[in-house]
Amino acid sequence: MNYKKTVGIEVHVELKTKEKLFSPSLNLYGDLANSNANIIDLGYPGVLPTVNKEAISLAVKAAQVLNCKIRKKMHFDRKNYFYPDNPKNFQITQARTPIGYDGYVEINDAGVIKRIEIEEMHIEEDTSKSIHSKERTLLDFNRSGVPLIEIVTKPCIHTSKEATLYLEALRELLLYANISDCKIEEGSMRCDANISISKTAELGTKIEVKNIGSITNVGLAIDYEATRQEELIEKGETLKEETRRYDAKLGKTILMRVKETGNDYRYFPEPDIPYLELTDEYINKLKKEIPTLANIRRQKYLEAGISQINVEKLIANKDLSDYLETLLDINLKTTANLLLGDIQAYLNKTSKKITDTCLTQEKIKDLVKKLDEGVISHKNFKDLVIDIMETDKTIDDLLKEKGIQNVVDNSFVLDLIDKVLTENEKVVSDYLNGNERSLKFLMGQVMKESKGSVNPKVANDLLLETLKKMKNKL
Amino acid sequence: MSKYLDLSIEEIHELLLSKKIKPIDLVEEAFVRINNNELNAFITLDYEGARKMALSLEEEEVQKDNLLFGLPIAIKDNIMVNGLRCTCASHILENFISIYDASVVTLIKEYKMIIIGKTNMDEFAMGSTSETSYFKAPINPWNPKKVPGGSSGGSAVCVASRITPFALGSDTGGSIRQPASFTGIVGMKPTYGRVSRFGLVAFASSLDQIGPMTRNVYENALLLNAISKKDEKDLTSFETNEDFTRLIGKNIKDMKIAIPNYFVSSVVSLDVLKVFNDTVEILKKEGCQINYVDINHIDKAVVLYQIIAMGEASSNLARFDGIRYGLSKTEKSLDDLYKKTRSEGFGREVKRRIMVGSYILSGENAKIYYNKALQIRDDLKKSFEKIYSEYDLILGPSSSRIAYDLNNNQDDPLRGFMDDILVMHANMGGFPSMSIPMGFIDNLPIGLQIMGPMYAEAKIYQLGSYLEKKLHLNLEIGGSNEL
Secondary structure (H helix, E strand, O other): OOOEEEEEEEEEEEOOOOEOOOOOOEOOOOOOOOOOOOOOOOOOOOOOOOOOHHHHHHHHHHHHHOOOEEOOEEOOEEEEOOOOOOOOOEEEEOOOOOOEEEEEEEEEEOOEEEEEEEEEEEEEEOOOEEEEOOOOEEEEOOOOOOEEEEEEEOOOEOOHHHHHHHHHHHHHHHHHOOOOOOOHHHOOEEEEEEEEEEOOOOOOOOEEEEEEOOHHHHHHHHHHHHHHHHHHHHOOOOOOOEEEEEEOOOOEEEEEEEOOOOOOOOOEEOOOOOOEEOOHHHHHHHHHHOOOOHHHHHHHHHHOOOOHHHHHHHHHOHHHHHHHHOOOOOOHHHHHHHHHHHHHHHHHHHOOOHHHOOOOHHHHHHHHHHHHHOOOOHHHHHHHHHHHHHOOOOHHHHHHHHOOHHHHOHHHHHHHHHHHHHHOHHHHHHHHOOOOHHHHHHHHHHHHHHOOOOOHHHHHHHHHHHHHHHHHHO | OOOHHHOOHHHHHHHHHOOOOOHHHHHHHHHHHHHHOOOOOEEEEOHHHHHHHHHHHOOOOOOOOOOOOOOEEEEEOOEOOOOOEOOOOOHHHOOOEOOOOOHHHHHHHHOOOEEEEEEOOOHHHOOOOOOOOOOOOOOOOOOOOEOOOOOOHHHHHHHHOOOOOEEEEEOOOOOOHHHHHHHOOEEEEOOOOOOOOOOEOOOOOOOOOEEEEEOOHHHHHHHHHHHOOOOOOOOOOOOOOOOOOOOOOOOOOOOEEEEEHHHHOOOOOHHHHHHHHHHHHHHHHHOOEEEEEOOOOHHHHHHHHHHHHHHHHHHHHHHOOOOOOOOOOOOOOHHHHHHHHHHHHOOHHHHHHHHHHHHHHOOOHHHHHHHHHHHHHHHHHHHHHHHHOOOOEEEEEOOOOOOOEOOOOOOOHHHHHHHOOOOHHHHHHOOOEEEEEEEEEOOEEEEEEEEOOOOOHHHHHHHHHHHHHHHOOOOOOOOOOOO
16 A cells, blocks of 8 residues: 655745835845844834734735635734844744635646645744854844745645645735735745655654745655655654755755754734734725736636637736736737737846836737738837837837838738749649638748738738639639 | 922923023932932933033923923833933843834923933833842932832932932833832823833833823823823824823812722731821712722732733843844854853843743643633723722722832742732733822831723822822922932
8 A cells, every 4th residue: 555645835925015014114125135124123122013004905815815714803923932033032923813714725637626725824024034154144134024924734735746736826826916926036935845644544744844945846845755754664764753955956855953842932912913803894895906816817818819828828927917907908819929929028138027118008009900900010010129119109100210111011912922823823723723722821821931021811811812813814 | 509300390390481590400400419319210321411402402492381391301221212221220231222212202302301311120120129120229218228119219219319300110010109109209100002112121011001200290190291192103002182180180079989908908018008098088088989899800910910921021031132232142052142141141030030931831831821811811900990880990009018128028039029919900901000109107108009990090190189289298308308
């Protein structure tokens, strides 16, 4: 009989607030060390916490997208432990009244929809960042007091695939609900996995792998760890509860510390923060503010005829998807092609966000219209992309300025068609004799000759017209 | 030598308004008085800062309706004053200089009061004699062999010896009222949340409250007017906008007053009881309705205090670790750094309380002790509220005995708590409570405690002021003011 893996996952996510959880310092990643730290973040004597309402509202939204029940009356607790990155030597968290509980996240495991159950999610403050060198340890308090939510699953995950699918789904939900950046590499999303194996219904010894550097690595760490545990058990060894880390280079988990018994955080209710009460009205108002989530967008894109591959590309690039969300009454398919093609290439090259460019709604609407109507070709667009993105000039002005209107005039296309028809006499006569399929080939040749610079719809119409004329002549 | 500081503040204000004196005269006089005494009332004096402030006030018009303008005040050394040392009477913060003003200090400065220094206290406000101070302990100006009480002992001494008319104290389990009682001054612990705690070094956050310590009731109400304000930086503070002097002088005839049987039981010494009963007689004669009542859980306050205050303290004092500020003993390992810094930095009583507090919150103990204590605290509050639904105020002695000898109770950790047995209920419930002098025993003053329901400070001042006038005690300390 085989061992069964059981995994529970804890994820810490930094909330995208302007200010910190308990102080008015700015919540900004990447600033000069200790430039966003005030006396509260540094745990000075005499200071008191205030509660950032934006953080609470984001946590309520998170609870909603994770399908959690929301606690209407809650308090904060102090978790007491000594460590230099913990300036008060207690962390303000929610041990007894987590804001959300009994939720779930749906995953699609090869076509099978599964629910990963969420035990609870609570709000807490981040610690400062320790920067270790051989000589000494430096502390950056910019992170101290940044709002976090910790999301804890039930031990209901049994494969590494489920784990990675869960994390991807979770990340997508929080990202699209505008709750967090979820950047693992910047530490705004941090994953810990509790892994045990057992042959029976009773769970085995739990080993925690902390702060795994990517979603893929969570899967790898789970599989490595399960195998390691199995080998040890087969050797007759008894596992001890311990905390390990995953070394991605070695592809191994490495022991950090054995868990001491009676790890005692001396929790008690934070006396400096009164109970927080959430009204139904407030909760409902926040629900309405949640932006359209990825799954709804996916469906909409597919219905608009965007290819599966492009749909996933759009979802993976939230900026582009958000941009698309702002556009109404537009051909989504053409727009998606534009965005994912030359526009994305331009953005990548210039490291710009689409909202930082001169591509206004009017402009992109005009572009899509002109492309659909064959007024301009993709090739024209390619030539114009920098001007479109970097100047305030209208598309018409640009076309005039560059003198490219004529490129798409019909005589150019007709010349191409003539050339193709002359070179493919046999196919033409097939067509004229009733072989409809030949049209597709001829059309393909026209597009090939034009190197994609003509509008397919225009070319198709002109080709049909020419062939009709030939037929009539017969 | 001038004796302006013996005048009432209205009289001083008149002198300032008519330009007969300047704020600097008051500052100079305060410092002469400090230098003429060896009371150890202060840990840090700010002569230069006070002079500078006084001189700068000469550039301004004396504010006509601000009776506090230009008056000197002393601040307990657990309240932050920007640029001044804030030691909490502890070695661990011996050289800690504050980089910000407590919200209450901001208000003091807005009222143009002149801070002359930081007063002595029990280390981190833990004690009831001020003897746990790392610095030389303050002494009672009424009798140099006696303690002034604590933990706000230095502030009490400062006001009692008329160095300043005003001082700020803090009260977690009687730390304003008990020293007020021992030194013959008026000390108010306001309703929890009335005065912002931002900038008060926390001892037990759910019990701590800053309050005024003054020579008389009226001046106390005036200072409370100045320092009570809702503060966005303290979530437990509340909207407060009232004149606490407004009921002073009003008839007290119809007041209904409850005296808990516990407050006149054998926990109180007989000589204190006698003075208390004499005071109650005055009120009876005036026509107040006075009843003796039983209050559920009233005898449990000390136990609750020990559990809740020490639990919270063990967490509040964790930040003093030698890493970011304060005393730091650099060692090879992190654990050694913590151990050495904290064992050298904290005194015996503080360490004792941190140990007890940590134990109380550990593992299952949190359920057995701490959570249970919170429940009973809630019940205790409710049983007081029940009394307040029928009575205006509750009366009792402020302390069960008069000030005791210096160096007397160092080896009995429980003794100090037992002395605060009558004053902790107000902290447990968040109720306002004031001590005013009610008489003398062996030439030492003893205080009366007037406790009221939430937000009832004005009513407490009303009764306090009536009794103060009626008792007309001579609170000038013999000889100590002869300058």
